[in-house]
Amino acid sequence: MRQLALAVYPSEVATTLASAQKHGLTLFAQLDAREGDEVRQMLILEAPNGRIEDFLADVEKSTDLRALFAPQGIISLRPPASEPESQMLDIQPRSPLEVFLGALQSIGSWPGFLGYAVVGGIIVWIGLFTESIFLLVxxxxxxxxxxxxxxxxxxxxxxxxxxxxxxxxxxxxxxAASILTAWLLSLAFDQRIATELMIETSMRSTVSLLLPLAAGVAGALNLVQSERSSLVSGAATGMLVAAALAPPAGLIGMGLAIGQTDIVLSSLWALGIQIVGINLAGCVVFRIYGMQTNGARYPRGKDWISIASLASSMAVLAALLTVQFSDAPQFQQSSVSQRVSALVVDELDRSPEIRLVTVNSHFTRSREQGNNPVWITVQVQASLDDREASAVADRIEKRVEDEFPITALVDLTAKD
Structure with a gap:
């Protein structure tokens, strides 16, 4: 529920109140007012969030409208006093107009915005350089x-x-500010190689698309939900969006500084899929909650621009997914590592005399792009001499290389 104050000419009061009643708004007070030498009537209305834009679009057609719109929620108490809880259970999403105006206000000054981008880039670099996950957070x-x-x-x-x-x-x-900051810091501190956290963070998964889709939905829901109906803070959803974008931006700058093109390309791919994924998911949520190209006090919306933006995002997303699934394991290392470990378990299960203790599979970034093998560390409980252990390792290597277009290196340790 929002408070809406309108200044109208006395001759238009009846028409305005009729429109308010049609759209579910309630008159709270009517006051005499003046604007210069002109007599006006001030109407203070209680407006359900979802009805505000349609009401304003209706009355502005016939009224020289002047409106004061308070974006904060109000608690409206009406008789009987014994039923306050039933009067406040109808918590509606924000009006599309309110969400849109809030977006316009968020595009503010550049210095503070770029300052946060630079500071964020510094902290991302420190976190990746010192391998401190809490700094990434x-x-x-x-x-x-x-x-x-x-x-x-x-x-x-x-x-x-x-x-x-x-x-x-x-x-x-x-x-660009975050990437440039990370690049300059890597040069200033003479970074030569990628840290383990950089390598781990640069690995992509076949489910990488789910993060930007979740971030887009969460961010949009946070904007459209009433402040009293959301249990999730804006900072939390903002952090989820930044989680999809901040680490890849830092990795690009650091990868450029140390000449790791595979880290740069992987992070560029990640940035691309995050941007279009967040955009598509967020747009769908806003549309579901009633945001349209045409609305009250909003003449600039064009259907073809919305369609073109959606089509472009979908085309880029399709291209990025095609690249991901046609170039294994370059953009699927994380998922391939898990599948390789599962393959090792399956292979060892064929030999009942060998009992698996641990298995770990991971890729490195030590070689040129596309030529990094998967390193498989296996520990088993079995009575195997060196020749038999080597044979088991060779069998695992062959199984993995037959299944995936990669080079497998197996380090197998057997203890009885």
Missing amino acids: AAMLIAPFAGPAMTLAIATARGDANLLGRSLLRYIAAL
């Missing part, structure tokens, strides 16, 4: 990627070319 809280990500999705849902361009500009500027 801190960077996700600071990195300002959630703002442009959500305004881009709103611009796509609204078909607003102006907002679309400004959102993309801020997106690119924030990512």
Whole structure:
């Protein structure tokens, strides 16, 4: 529920109140007012969130409308006093107009925005360089990627070319600032090789698309839900969006500095799929909650711009997924590692005299792009001499290489 104040001419009061009643708004008070020498009537209305935009679109057709819209929720108490709980259970999502105006307000000054992007890049670099995961979490809280990500999705849902361009500009500027910061820090501290956390973070999975889709849905839901109906803070959803974007941005800068092209390409792919995935998921949620290209006080929305933006995002997403699934294991290392470990377990189960203790499979970034083998460490409980252990390791290598287009290196340790 929101409070809406309208200043109308006395002759238009009846028409305005009739429209308010039609759209489910309730008159709270009617006051005499003046604007210069002109007499006006001030109407204070209690407005359900989902009805505000349709009501304003209706009354502005026939009224020289002046409106004061308070975006904070109100608690409306009506008689009888014994039933307050039933009066406050109808918690509605925010109006599409309120979400859109909030997006416009979020595109503020550049210095603070870029400052957070640089600070986020510094913390990402420190976290990856020192292998401190908690610093990566801190960077996700600071990195300002959630703002442009959500305004881009709103611009796509609204078909607003102006907002679309400004959102993309801020997106690119924030990512470039973080990448440049990480690159300069790697050069300044003479970084030569990738850390284990960098390598681990740069590995991609066949389910990588799910993160940006989840981030887009969570970010959009946080914007459309009423502040009293959401149990998740904006900082938490903003962190989820930044989790999809901040580490790849830092990895690109660090990979460029140390000449690790496979890290750079993997992170560029990740950034691309995060951007289009968040945009598509966020746009769908905004559309579900009633955001359209045409609305009250909003003449810039164009259907063809919304369709073109959605089509472009879907085309880029399809291209990135094609690259991922046609180039194994370059963009599937994390998933391939798990499948290799499962394959080792299956192979050893064929020999009942060998009991598996542990198995670990992982890729490295020590060689040129595309030529990194999978390193498989296996510990078993069995009475095997060196020749028999070597034979088992060779059997595992052959099984893995027959299944995947990769080179397998097996380190098998047997103890009775």
